[in-house]
Amino acid sequence: MRLFLLSLLLLCLQTANAQEPSEKASSPCGTPPGIAPFLKAYHSNPNAFITERSSDTLLAGMQLHLLAKDNGIGRISTERLLDAFCQLNEDFAASNIRFYSKYDWNLIDSTAWYQHDSLDAGIDMMLTNNVPDALNIYFVTNPADNCGYNLPYAGIAIKHGCAGANSHTWSHEIGHALSLPHPFIGWEGKVYSPLNPTPDTLTYDYTHFHATPDLVNAPLDTALTEYVDGSNCTIAADLICDTPPDYLSYGWDCDDLNRSYVLQNDRNGASFRSDGSLIMSYAFDHCQNRFSDEEIAIMRATLLTEKQAWLTTEQAEPDLAGPATLLYPINQQYVSPVNTLLQWSAVPGATHYLIQASLLQSYIAKEIDVVVTDTNFMVPALSTNKKYFWRVRPFNDWSSCVPFTANGIFHTTDIVSATEPDSEGWRCYPSLLSAGQMLTLELPETWLQHPVQYTVYDAAGRMMWQNNISTNDLKMYLNLPNENWPAGVYRLVAVGEKGVKTHAIIKS
Ligand SMILES: [Zn+2]
CATH class of the missing domain: 3.40.390.10 (Collagenase (Catalytic Domain))
Structure with a gap:
């Protein structure tokens, strides 16, 4: 349901008599005639807008x-x-x-x-x-x-x-x-019943929905109800003749021909069903699929005149060629849960990619749901010993209809708990760190007597702690303020003159 709308309808009926209950006193003339809404101008001379x-x-x-x-x-x-x-x-x-x-x-x-x-x-x-x-x-x-x-x-x-x-x-x-009223304009907030006589005119409250802001409650507007035979279609309801009468202002379902189940009667007693294929109706989404030819002409004329500022003359980007292809990791490959690099093929014209990863094939809960501009994404930390599904969808400012890739599947390994010294003699332990426990670092001689910047990041890449330390000792201790860090995987990054070292830490 879309309960409100803009209004451009302007019918000044000197003798309007409100036949519908209304929350406000009725007024014979809805909107000051000085404001000339686009739709009325268009109807007075459609050719002028072509x-x-x-x-x-x-x-x-x-x-x-x-x-x-x-x-x-x-x-x-x-x-x-x-x-x-x-x-x-x-x-x-x-x-x-x-x-x-x-x-x-x-x-x-x-x-x-x-x-x-x-x-x-x-x-x-x-x-x-x-x-x-x-x-x-x-x-x-x-x-x-x-x-x-x-x-x-x-x-x-x-x-x-x-x-x-x-x-x-x-x-x-x-x-x-773009100037279109509801085909049922005037019936907003009212419930049509075939048991009641159909009125000739309807009043409705468009406060806040007029072409210019209403600073106070606006006077009521008035619409004529439309006849099935089309005899008053240029002055009734939405003023559009190829949208037939429709009195249904609530969400309604349709039959196989997209028509309302509710049978309505116009003022002359002619019966009809509403056309739910019209996007401007209140039919359910599955009924809707079109604007009428006259609606299209009005929207285009609005864009070419009143809303010209929205138009660009620059070239539209072509539709994207097709889905991306996942490159790594796929086919049940095993990867480290830390600093996992996801890679896929570029799609010509794509400026952005949506990446999703989940432990569930349904993706109902997502571990990763990010947009990047590159064709790879570094995941700081994944869960250990898990099977992951992931997929990528390209898009740009003009086009977003290309679907996701097929699922890529990979597995994460354990974090290696035996922290053997690396080839330079660098060592960091334990990997499983409880609150208050210190982290032990063993440094090679080449790393001594120079400042080293130590930083801890969480799985989302946020900096949790940072310190610059210069030491003469081959073994040192980092007292991380991790009492309030949530359990999960963190990454220690050490940047020194001799290079960069990273280590995964699991906070229990
Ligand atoms: Zn609407």
Whole structure:
């Protein structure tokens, strides 16, 4: 469900009489006539909006803002975001409109915006963070109790759970941002029943969803209900004639022909079922697959005029050629659990790769879920004696439809507990360190009398401790402040004039 929308519909009916219960006093004229919404202008003269560019593929830039809580937890997963972005461009392929990430993803840590239960907080989030000349999209966990919404003067908010493969919320909200109303406009917040007479007009509250911000509660807007015979389609409901009447403003399921099970009656008594294939309807995701021809014309005209600033004339990057190939480790190879280097083949055009590794073939719980720009990734520490599954998915700012590679499978070995001196006589023990226990280092003579920088990193690569020590003794002790370190694998790195030594330490 996408409970809210932008409004560009403007019907000034001097004699509107509210036949639906309303939370507010009705007003005869919804919006001051001085504001000329795009849709009305378009309808008055569609040909004026058709330019020589109108058959081009239009390339529209977006700024994606990915919200998390104050502590950085909870952001939308990259996999879900890539699936959603792929679906978005599939939904708009027939429109010859292509969306791309114009700037790097903007990561925002704010619990108040991440789960905002009021539109005011969403407006604040957008007006604080918006960038110019791009369609601003915010992924949050609660967009004011909606699946998503569009504020025409600010941007789009989308709920994590309503984004992904086979979800059309992102496309629906962009439809709003490009001037499209719901086909059932006027019925928002009302429940149609065939038992009640169908009214001629409907009033609805579009406070905050008008083309410009409403500082106070806006007067009610008014819509005519649409007839099945199309006789009033240019002035009723969404003003779009190839979207037939639809009175269903709640999430609804469809039959095999994508039509509503609910039979509705227009004011003349003609019965019909709603068309759930329309992305601007509230039919369930599996019903939706298209914008109508007139909707497409309106969206393109909006982009070519009002929203021209979103368009780029630069070349679109071609679709990525195909999946990557895993190179190492694969085929059940055994690897050290420390500093494991994962490698795969480059995919032409890919600028980023999503890498996932898991102990489970389902990847429900992931040990690694990172994005890199290279074709390898060094994992500081994995669990010992485990079977791992891993995979890679390439993408760039334009294209995210290439799937993951097939699973690579490898095994991690034990950490070697016998810490024999290495070829230079360097030795570090024990490998299993309990709180308060000192780490013993045996140094070759060449490492004495020079400062050596000792650093301990955790499995995520965060520095836990660092010290510069110069000694004349062949044996020394490091007293690591590890009382509060979580159990797990750490790495000691010693950097001296004679080289670099690393050792894995397991904190019990
Ligand atoms: Zn909507």
